[in-house]
Amino acid sequence: MAESPASGGPFRHTGFFYRTLDEYARTVAGFVGDGLAAGEPAFVAVPPGKATLIADALGAGARRVEFADMTDLGRNPARIIPRVLAFAEKHGGQHVRYAGEPVWASRGPAELREATRHEALVNLAFADADVEILCPYDTLALDAAVLADARRTHPLLRSDGRTSASPDYAVPFRLPPSCSLALPAPPDAAMSYTYRTDLSQVRAWVLQHARDAGLPDARASDLVLAVSEAAANTLRHTRSSGTLDIWHDATEIVCEIHDTGVIADPLAGRRMPAPDALSGHGLWLVHEVCDLVELRSDGTGTTIRMHMSLRPRRTPG
Amino acid sequence: MWYNSGVDLLTTSVSTAESDSEAYTLVELTGEADVTNCDALREVLDAEVAKQPRTLIIDLSGLRFMDSSALHVILRANRVMDRQGCVLALASPREPVAKMLRLTAADQLIPVYASVSEATAG
Numbered sequence: 001m002a003e004s005p006a007s008g009g010p011f012r013h014t015g016f017f018y019r020t021l022d023e024y025a026r027t028v029a030g031f032v033g034d035g036l037a038a039g040e041p042a043f044v045a046v047p048p049g050k051a052t053l054i055a056d057a058l059g060a061g062a063r064r065v066e067f068a069d070m071t072d073l074g075r076n077p078a079r080i081i082p083r084v085l086a087f088a089e090k091h092g093g094q095h096v097r098y099a100g101e102p103v104w105a106s107r108g109p110a111e112l113r114e115a116t117r118h119e120a121l122v123n124l125a126f127a128d129a130d131v132e133i134l135c136p137y138d139t140l141a142l143d144a145a146v147l148a149d150a151r152r153t154h155p156l157l158r159s160d161g162r163t164s165a166s167p168d169y170a171v172p173f174r175l176p177p178s179c180s181l182a183l184p185a186p187p188d189a190a191m192s193y194t195y196r197t198d199l200s201q202v203r204a205w206v207l208q209h210a211r212d213a214g215l216p217d218a219r220a221s222d223l224v225l226a227v228s229e230a231a232a233n234t235l236r237h238t239r240s241s242g243t244l245d246i247w248h249d250a251t252e253i254v255c256e257i258h259d260t261g262v263i264a265d266p267l268a269g270r271r272m273p274a275p276d277a278l279s280g281h282g283l284w285l286v287h288e289v290c291d292l293v294e295l296r297s298d299g300t301g302t303t304i305r306m307h308m309s310l311r312p313r314r315t316p317g
Numbered sequence: 318m319w320y321n322s323g324v325d326l327l328t329t330s331v332s333t334a335e336s337d338s339e340a341y342t343l344v345e346l347t348g349e350a351d352v353t354n355c356d357a358l359r360e361v362l363d364a365e366v367a368k369q370p371r372t373l374i375i376d377l378s379g380l381r382f383m384d385s386s387a388l389h390v391i392l393r394a395n396r397v398m399d400r401q402g403c404v405l406a407l408a409s410p411r412e413p414v415a416k417m418l419r420l421t422a423a424d425q426l427i428p429v430y431a432s433v434s435e436a437t438a439g
Binding site for chain 1 (some may be wrong): 349384389412417418421423425
């Protein structure tokens with residue numbers, strides 16, 4: 001693992017602090033365009049309206065860029081790293097550029113924590129990769145605390161047309177406190193269950209609550225799979241029981257699995273296992289099907305909090 | 318394993334049949350397949366794979382749920398079948414199981430058919 005990803009190898013991870021959409025379009029298009037001019041593949045994942053701005057600024061070159069809607073791809077920020085890894089792998093051996101905006105102002109607190117965690121983990125996941133990454137941050141719309149975290153998670157910062165090393169970047173790797181502290185406790189109204197080996201009962205509880213909360217059937221099946229995989233880890237890796245907490249409000253249903261297991265790899269579930277791998281699919285599936293996943297693990301145990309939205313997807317503002 | 322408690326959740330039934338005078342083995346799974354009964358599933362599949370059938374079809378139509386532990390048992394069986402120059406195929410998964418096969422890309426490794434008769438037609 002690189003001690004100092006800011007220097008040496010080809011990996012560059014820059015937080016771009018912008019004030020105007022004009023500056024945004026010019027800078028992101030410049031970053032992508034420089035790559036295209038050098039024959040480098042480029043991937044851009046930003047909220048939909050902003051992709052149009054970048055494409056317009058790029059002109060004809062935009063046709064050679066792969067675009068993704070970040071509000072979809074990054075709904076659960078844990079899905080971004082595997083997607084970018086897949087892009088780099090597809091262009092194996094080449095230097096690739098990726099512009100990604102996973103943080104926007106209308107995201108809720110849990111989403112912002114996970115988007116920040118994702119940004120920190122980028123430095124681990126790509127430390128040895130031939131990848132150059134630019135992450136735009138809306139300095140006028142985002143809270144000061146979110147921007148302070150962006151200074152902690154990016155080895156390089158760009159603002160007012162200048163790029164410099166971030167003095168707040170954590171070396172060696174450390175997650176910002178905002179996304180590594182214990183999760184806020186479940187609400188008092190949460191239903192709490194203890195399970196030992198009866199995962200069928202766990203699935204039945206989840207399905208019942210999901211239906212009561214109004215989650216559509218297909219999404220309820222997704223949540224059942226996610227919770228069952230998280231609870232299966234209790235059986236696979238511990239010799240004690242686990243607890244399941246379930247709650248919902250008008251916006252989302254949340255299921256939380258807690259047990260005494262330890263998940264030491266901060267990138268667990270964020271690399272796609274080989275199709276014929278005989279382990280590692282559990283957390284991968286949890287991240288694939290849930291709208292948001294919060295995972296906290298230390299010597300005392302592991303908590304996996306899985307969120308499913310009860311509303312149609314928000315458009316970012 | 319100490320937690321091997323979900324055996325009642327999963328029923329397996331094995332038969333052999335012929336399609337276009339080609340014999341194949343059919344394993345039908347009914348119920349829920351997860352970490353609590355995947356050892357039992359492994360025993361059934363190992364026994365059938367050891368007989369080296371040219372084609373082994375696993376009928377998933379009765380399976381309400383499958384987790385990654387059950388998938389790993391099927392992937393293991395597929396490896397051995399491959400090595401023997403034989404074919405393992407999956408037939409008629411319900412949507413949640415089909416989705417799980419897509420998300421893990423297991424469907425890129427093991428052919429998945431809409432029905433047993435399509436699987437026998439290969």
